[in-house]
Amino acid sequence: MDFIFSLQLLLQATLRMATPLVLAGIGETFSERAGVINIGLEGYMLIGAFAAYTTVFYTDNLFLAILAAVLVTVLFGIAFAYFTITVKANQIIAGAVLNIIGLGISGYLYRILFAQTLKASAVRTFQQIPIPLLKDIPLLGPTLFDQNILVYSTYLLVPLAAIILYKTSLGLVLRATGEHPHAVESLGIRVIHIRYGAVIFAAMLAGIGGAYLSIAYANQFVENMTAGRGFIALAMVAFGQWNPIYVWLAGLLFGSTFGLQLRLQAGQTAIPYQFLQILPYVVTFIALIISHGRSMQPKAMGIPFEKEGN
Amino acid sequence: MEMDKRLQLINISKTFPGGVQANKDVSLDVKRGEIHCLLGENGAGKSTLMSILYGEYHPDSGEIWLNGEKISIPTPKIAIEHGVGMVHQHFMLVPTLSVAENIIMGMKPLASFLWDMKEIEKDIARFAVERGMKINPSALISSLSVGEQQRVEIIKALYRGVDLLILDEPTAVLTPQETHDLFETLHKLAEQDFSIILITHKMNEVMEVADRVSVLRDGRVIGTLPIANVTPAILARMMVGRDVSFNLEKSERAYGEPVLRVQALNLIGDKNRQILKDIALEVCSGEIVGIAGVDGNGQNQLALCITGLMKPTSGHILFDRKEMAGKSPLEFLKTGVGHIPEDRHAMGLVMEDSVADNFMLQRYNDKFFKKLGFLNMTAIMEYAKKLVKFFDVRTNSVKTAAGNLSGGNQQKIIVGREIDRNPKLLVAVQPTRGLDIGATEYIHKQLLQQREKGAALLLISTELEEILALSDRILVMFGGRIVGETSAGRANVDKIGLLMAGMQAEKE
Structure with a gap:
């Protein structure tokens, strides 16, 4: 009984920890499928987390907060798209800049608005919405159906993403754009439009993932509270072979390592907690080594699109 | 209408x-x-x-x-x-x-x-x-x-x-x-x-x-x-815009000593794939040996092995009776191997660099082009101007980037560079790919001239016409092996065609 209860807590924590990773990872999957790699997910997430927290702090409205997080990260997404797609800047450098800006701006504004005046305090968060009947299934019920709405949203997002990618005309074009953009352009489809769309979509989801951290998982903003989750999401995309379903499974794996280290810390094992904390990162490391070599990486990923002949 | x-x-x-x-x-x-x-x-x-x-x-x-x-x-x-x-x-x-x-x-x-x-x-x-x-x-x-x-x-x-x-x-x-x-x-x-x-x-x-x-x-x-x-x-x-001679004038001449001898050459690639299998061939001084075959049957790797750019898994590459297998590309160059590579953009030229710099790619270290340890730009420019004139490279200046020239003129840079070193063995891979008639004619003449001068030439081409026109002997490669040999005189297009398709080899 005690074991079952522990397992249930672990699984619940896994889903909670996986959600921001999955949100950011699915968005990045689309972006990379279209040929744009963004290592700046961390930056988006911090901006999203801060925008959401601030909005709840002043308005006490959670949905407005999500909207704010989306709007602000989409603005950054447009800027990123402009530099990488229109100006054809190096995508890795632009992503690194985004990380630095995200960390800097969110930290700076946080100090100005909250830290100095000690006004910062816990805000309202998304609460669990147990789904009647379903939540009473042993083990799975509390795990899957006693979560907040953002966790639920990933249940819809993941299959929807897979359907769009593999079963629609848009998905077909998206997959082709990351592999052979000139083929796409030669059929009269504008590669640039597809890439803008994918990049902005990725920004939006990463923004929501960030918001989740500050107003669902925690109840406040902390400087650099993403703690590398953006990079883990990036690793998930490669580990999940650019397939939304696998990316989601990879997200659950990484989520479980976060959950496990929390459980182990709470369980007061003899292992120093610092070692437990590195667990997710070690697993990321191992995952990248495993996925290396059998990669389905889009061929044109990271390469700015130049029209031929002009 | x-x-x-x-x-x-x-x-x-x-x-x-x-x-x-x-x-x-x-x-x-x-x-x-x-x-x-x-x-x-x-x-x-x-x-x-x-x-x-x-x-x-x-x-x-x-x-x-x-x-x-x-x-x-x-x-x-x-x-x-x-x-x-x-x-x-x-x-x-x-x-x-x-x-x-x-x-x-x-x-x-x-x-x-x-x-x-x-x-x-x-x-x-x-x-x-x-x-x-x-x-x-x-x-x-x-x-x-x-x-x-x-x-x-x-x-x-x-x-x-x-x-x-x-x-x-x-x-x-x-x-x-x-x-x-x-x-x-x-x-x-x-x-x-x-x-x-x-x-x-x-x-x-x-x-x-x-x-x-x-x-x-x-x-x-x-x-x-x-x-x-x-x-x-x-x-x-x-x-x-003028008459073109289709029949290259090729003198009958006796071959000299073998310059290149390849014996039992094997190359095993990724996933244990056998890329070259038991290759044996000889090229004599004053002889053009053509290797026919459909692209991707090991010809390119063979050329890379013979020029030292790839190390064979086993076998011998004898150059003037000297074992070269496993030596560095520089040593191959020094022994007198010239190479007209398959892809002039990727291997033959540095597209962003000037014509003059491209002439210098193997010779930057020659005493003649150095002064107190630095490049002697005067000597380099004069040498480049001489080559441009001699090999009829159409360019505004030797300082023009090679990438701005037409394909034919780019190829002339490579051919000129290799020939001017007086190679004993010249390995030419697809030397006229993508070139127009005029440039093709010119390059062919240059290759024949090398033959006259007693160089040994290994010509690798997927253009059967080219192989037939230039070669003294023709080898056909399929699936990493040499599957047939005919002399140019008896060269029979149908037979070569069948060999190229692997008809007489073990697999379809």
Whole structure:
């Protein structure tokens, strides 16, 4: 009984920890499928987390907060798209800049608005919405159906993403754009439009993932509270072979390592907690080594699109 | 306008920024059910003209009439809507997607669902068969041969309702057999009233497939003639503007001592794939040995092994009886091995660097070009000017970036550089790929001259004509082995063709 209860807590924590990773990872999957790699997910997430927290702090409205997080990260997404797609800047450098800006701006504004005046305090968060009947299934019920709405949203997002990618005309074009953009352009489809769309979509989801951290998982903003989750999401995309379903499974794996280290810390094992904390990162490391070599990486990923002949 | 004319181009002119006039008052018409060849050397303006027709470029002046209607074609999308399709030289296919996915891409609104892939695949298969082509719509592009991929490109265009199909140098990547199949397909399409424009610089293709031919030179149409009225000699004169000798003058001469001896050479690549198997060959001084074969049967790796750029897994490479296997490329250079590499962009030249710098690639360390440990720029420039003149490289200055020169002139830089070192062995891989008649003729003459001077030449080419014209002996490679040998005198095209296809080797 005690074991079952522990397992249930672990699984619940896994889903909670996986959600921001999955949100950011699915968005990045689309972006990379279209040929744009963004290592700046961390930056988006911090901006999203801060925008959401601030909005709840002043308005006490959670949905407005999500909207704010989306709007602000989409603005950054447009800027990123402009530099990488229109100006054809190096995508890795632009992503690194985004990380630095995200960390800097969110930290700076946080100090100005909250830290100095000690006004910062816990805000309202998304609460669990147990789904009647379903939540009473042993083990799975509390795990899957006693979560907040953002966790639920990933249940819809993941299959929807897979359907769009593999079963629609848009998905077909998206997959082709990351592999052979000139083929796409030669059929009269504008590669640039597809890439803008994918990049902005990725920004939006990463923004929501960030918001989740500050107003669902925690109840406040902390400087650099993403703690590398953006990079883990990036690793998930490669580990999940650019397939939304696998990316989601990879997200659950990484989520479980976060959950496990929390459980182990709470369980007061003899292992120093610092070692437990590195667990997710070690697993990321191992995952990248495993996925290396059998990669389905889009061929044109990271390469700015130049029209031929002009 | 007559009804049987599908397309009429009237006085099309196009000047590029920078002043190069690619097309001058070009007028052309294409009938229904006609295979119309557009023949011309590189830079004659064929591709520009077709890019205008396909909406990729915009003409400065002139009119495009299609089916009796004057139209303008601002983008490829509009071209397709008007029934004009293009099969590019570099395929516009996504290797990771299926045939059917490549074909329908972009045909339906982006928001539409593709639940019915099986139906779509059936429809594409039926569509292809009706037009005399066979294809497996669910196969991945990456699993198809080059010839099959080209077929997908053709179906992709036709499936969009195209009735005027432009093919840009379609045979450059094909085996003789695949070329034959392609021409058969084109004939079938022409019988079904499709019009086909085929861009090429190969006269034998024109003679084989065309109904009419238009020859372009320096951006102008020199003439349009029915195929019955032309001979290769007439076409060559129209293309080049002077008489061209097809029969290279090759003196009979006795070979000297073997310069290169390869014995039991094996190369094992990734995943334990045997790339070269038990290769044995000899090249004597004053001899040209040609290696024929379809691209990808180990010829390139063989050339890389013989020039020291790749290390064989086992076997001997004897150069003047000296073992070279395992030595560095520099040692190969020093022993007198010259190399005209297959891909002049990737291996032969540094495109961003000047002509002079490209001449220096192997010789920067020669005493002659150094002064107090620094490069002696005066000596280098003078040397470069001398070579440019001697090898007839057309460039404004030796400081021009190699990438700004035409393909023929780029190749002349490489050939000049290698020949000027007086190599004892010259390994020439696809030395005239993509070059026009004039440049090809020139390079061939240079190679023969090396033979006269007593160099040993190993010529690797997928162009059978080239092998036949130059070689003293011909070896055929298939599947990493040498599967046959014939002397040039007895050279029998059919026999070589069969060997190239692996007919007498163990597998199909």
